[in-house]
Amino acid sequence: MLLAAVALVVWGSVRGRPQDLPWTPLDLGQPIGLFTGRKLTALTGDAAACRTLLTQAGVRYTALPARHERQCGYDDAVRLARGAARTTAFAPADVGIACPVAAAMVMWEWDVLAPAARRHFGARVVQVDHFGSYSCRRLYGRDAGAWSEHATADAIDIAGFRLSDGTRISVARDWTATGRSAEKAAFLREVRDGACRLFATVLSPDYNAAHRDHFHLDQAARGAAGWRACR
Template identity: 80%
Template sequence: MAWAVALLLLGTLALVAWGTLRGRPQDLPWTPLDLGQPIGAFTGRKLTALAGDAPACRGLLTQSGVRYTALPTRRDGQCGYDDAVRLIEGGARKVALSPAGIGIACPIAAALAMWEWDVVSPAARRHFDAQVVRVDHFGSYSCRRLYGRDAGAWSEHASANAIDIAGFRLSDGTRISVARDWQGSGTDRETKAAFLREVRDGACRLFATVLSPDYNAAHHDHFHFDQAERGAAGWRACR
């Protein structure tokens, strides 16, 4: 165990030195988060740390030009949320969520904005020479336990701290579906599958949890993103 801690410490020190030398504040653990900066080594942890600080999170959205409406606190027994927002199409975000009007925890909204800017849009240009205009989703808030069980831990959906992404629509009319296109077959499908894997992998740098069809059958048709707080260790799941 001691060697593992030592390796983690050495790795962190190396990242800090690298970030300092390259003039990349996003690679340093103590610098403020800026949604307009490229993704750095500590961006994901800083996004997760926004949980419980709604004013700071909303301030970052405003600073980066993301339009939103703050939602009132909601309580449904042991479920509910305090910091949810509804993203509004326009402003710095050129990609719409479909269906519109979804309420999501602010740290999810902040990570989604960066994911669209720094991961999804560049991937669409690279693979299709087109723009993403809509991201299809299966929702966020749902008062339920993990996998809909009757007992056990509550899902991050129970606090709107998660979103399930189903697919993408491009400016040239192309539609990409996680359910249909994850397993590529033929040139068109292979390109779509490569795009889906790239945006999945990019999400792993921004969200605490990213689950895809590679994880289990329950995720065969969507990506699950959440910002679960996992204490000081801060381990992250990317499958």
């Protein structure tokens, strides 16, 4: 264990990549590292630190008032704005998401969506279509059982993307696309896999039929174990 820790320090230091070390501060402007995802999830419960990171990265946002109902609600939701460091828009535009999810969305835009769109289409992602974030409900809308991460705005469901050249990409339509649309399927898988490096949970059509038309992205805090799900 000690040798592994020493090796990690040396490796991270030699490569000049602080994001590959578990104890260095998170910087949204740095490329994704080995511990970036865990650092993003660890922002849950520290809204001030999370908002400071957004500000330092040049991201425009509005902090939303706290909301509480039944066993649901949030204290750390923000609404990201287009402009400054962000060039994509949400549709619908008024979505509020927990700050750790917002921070991960920003990095996903910069480090995953943008390069994938250039590589596959030579274009930019200008809009992210979604099915919403906050919803006071239990998992799968059941009457009993665990509460969904949506119940605290710690999740968002992504339905598709619109590119600067007019291309529209839909999870429901293009996940299994072939022929002339095969590039859309490749793009969707690339951005799904990239999300797995930033979010605690990523569920896609590969998981089950309930996710056939969207990506579920969340920052579920799972205690000391900190296990992550990517399907």
